[in-house]
Amino acid sequence: MNKDILYKFFEGTASLEEEKDVRLWMEASADNRRAFFKERKLFDGMLLLGDENIIRSGKKRFTINFSSLRTELIKIAAVIAFTLGGSFFYQQIQTEQTLIPLQTIAVPAGQRINITLPDGTNVWLNARTTIQYPITFNANERLVKLDGEAYFDVARNEKKPFIVQTDKYNVEVLGTQFDVESYSDTENFETALMEGSVRISSLTDTNESLTLTPNNKAYLHEGKLRVMSVDDYSPYRWREGLICFKNETFASIMKEFEKYYGINIHITNKQVQKYLYTGKFRQTDGVDYALRVLQKDIRFSYQRDDDKNIIYIK
Incomplete structure (x- = not known):
């Protein structure tokens, strides 16, 4: 796939025909999907760096130097926080118990970003989402706090469970792909599982928990967790x-x-x-x-x- 067309797609300036070509190419194979998300991460990194090579003014376009870009991305340790045309929120705080610095990334309305956590886990963050995680995970677990919606592709580590903590439930995994939606300003909670398995447990009721299998999702109905199959994954195309x-x-x-x-x-x-x-x-x-x-x-x-x-x- 032509990179110029891909980057027009990421910017939202591609024509309808170009959009169709990108989606058909991406859906043709797993390798194409991996290439798509890899280029998206590079695009996000360039936005963070403010690289003049991708600045567009009217119809004028600039050449992208991918080799120098990868070098710069390594320098920033793949921690990305930005908004398109606006300010971004980024801070470091410390927990009282362990004094480990935490990263907090907030995504504004109408945007999404792709980040890589310290263990190699790949995460897409949807609009109005905040994630908090330590700069290094401890020896026992990999805990992140989420307010909003995120898609996780978790790096497998059987000795260190990966836990997504929301204001309603914990979602615990070893290595898998899943989507979690839990905005604190709503009553909704949903976890959809694409690969692997996850265990969902309530923060307030120790008796409320379940294990989810692929192509199913857990959701809240009248205050209780329910499970249903997923036959349409188009709602999770928010990553695109x-x-x-x-x-x-x-x-x-x-x-x-x-x-x-x-x-x-x-x-x-x-x-x-x-x-x-x-x-x-x-x-x-x-x-x-x-x-x-x-x-x-x-x-x-x-x-x-x-x-x-x-x-x-x-």
Whole structure:
């Protein structure tokens, strides 16, 4: 795959035909998918470094020096925290018990990033997600704290379990691939397992735990964990910058927009709730573009209150 097209895809400037070519190429083989995510990580690193080689001004484009870029990425130890066109949050703190410095990375609304943890675990962080982890894991476990949504490809180490701690549950693994969603400002919790196995245990009820097998997800229903099979992985394509939905209600789509863009959406138009909708948007398109596209098939109007950060669907 042409790297120039890939980077246009990452920026959200690729044409529809180029987007189609990238997705078909990526889905053709596991090697292509690995190459895709490798280049995405390089792209994220260049954004962090502010490398002039990828700065775009109008239609002017610059050549990317990949060999020098890899050298720079090694220098920063693959710890990435950034926003596109905005500020980023990064701090070091210490735990009272062990005095081990912790890294905290927060992703703003409408963005996503890819990082590598000290043990080699690869993590994608979704919009409005915060992760905290030590600069070195201790001898007994690899504990990270998550508020938001992340996709983990965990480096296997049978002597050191990997634990994702949310405000609701712990998700413990040895080596696997899974998606965890647990925003502290909502009641939702979900873990979808792609490979390996995970054990989910409640932070408040020692009797509530379960072991998840591949192609299944655990979710909260009326305060209790439930399990169901996963037959559609398109919702997890957020790693590619896509917001995907299939046979979803208008309200559930608006909830996704709230998550990605950090806004509140109030729906007063009851007609929009009569149907189920299927489609996808790029995160970089923004919520106004997505709403205008939906208006082509659904009769509604909307009004923004930027002072209160609310969109009213009428």
